Amino acid sequence: MQTLYFALALFLLFNLCAGMWRILRGPSIADRMLAGQLFGTTAVAILLLLAQATESPAMRDVALVFALLAAVTAVAFVQRAWPDLEEKHDSD
């Protein structure tokens, strides 16, 4: 099981790297934020897998904090940080 946990954590990490492309490219600021949200959830999954694999329950608390912070970040983005002038949305 240990091997499976580590393999899945690595797989999710590769998913994160692929998602980075959306953050770099955009096109709108909301798309970047969505990729950030996905990173948050994936990080929670990775932390939980590592907590089980290395038998360190403290990592579960870190995952809990990540989940909480991801939610707060998105709300702050919608309420405060979304500029009024939206970039042109491409249609590809």
Add this chain to the structure above:
Amino acid sequence: MTVIDYLSATLLIGGAIFFLAGTLGLLRFPDVYTRLHALTKADNLGLGLMITGLALQAETWASAGKLLLIWLLVLLAGASVAHLIANQALRKGIRLWKR
């Protein structure tokens, strides 16, 4: 490996597939609204399956309960965030994707 191990391995791999689908959707879908759809799949089902798989392996009931609470928090936050972002995107005048 016991039966529980096989069951939780299946659930974990299923969750990973949903995460892959979410990432692919985020990369391939054409606008904010459709990407939001891909994102919530990874949030709800991907993490849900992973947490079920891990909870089967948990040593104590307390740690299984904590995993469940993390999932409930992510569910609640994911649903509210998806609604907020879609609502605000409509207000900012981001057009819906049409073929």
